[in-house]
Amino acid sequence: MMESPLTPQQLWDCALRLLSRRDHSRRELAQKLRQRQFDAELIELALDKLEQQQWLADSRYAAVQVRQHIFKKHGPLRIRVELQRKGVTQADIEQALEEEAPDWFELALACYRSRFAFADRLDIKEKARRVRYLQSRGFTSDHVRYALETPPE
Known part of the structure; x- marks a missing residue:
């Protein structure tokens, strides 16, 4: 049959x-x-x-995804890659990022502090591990440097 x-x-x-x-x-x-x-x-x-009928909109999808990624403390590089992988246009991605406009430096710092305890001195291996962690979360080298070099309050 x-x-x-x-x-x-x-x-x-x-x-x-x-x-x-x-x-x-x-x-x-x-x-x-x-x-x-x-x-x-x-x-x-x-x-x-x-x-x-506006039941499917890449721009709305991008906006929702950007908010979710920011909530998970992901950086702009990772967000762009994930959305490109899902077929969202560069224009929709940039608009969604612009509308949210978080302070990426502060987000990188929050991400860093939620994962690592403060240490006065880091050996090169530990510092590299922390840098890799932030890079894997999608932060730029400037964001990473800010997070590593900002002293605790």
Whole structure:
């Protein structure tokens, strides 16, 4: 017995179910729908319709993701990479970062202090470990230097 092809209505229902849980980028939603064996042309039509009805918006997705990453104390480099990976345009990414506009230096410092205890002297190995940690969180070398060199209050 052959399986019947998936219908446009099933595709629409699936897309809405996914969007009801959380925002997705267009690329991310398309990928999830392809994994469920829906037709590529039907997926594009559905995504266009979802965007027209403003149920799917990369700019809104970017804004939400930027806020979540900042809450997790991630730096601007990591946020940009994660959003690019999800297919968000450079313009949407920059706008979302600009709208949030956190003080990246203070965020790097908060991230650093939440992870490491203050030490008067750090040997080179320990300092390198701390630098790598902040870099892995997406902070620039200027942010890292600020976090390491700011004395405790």
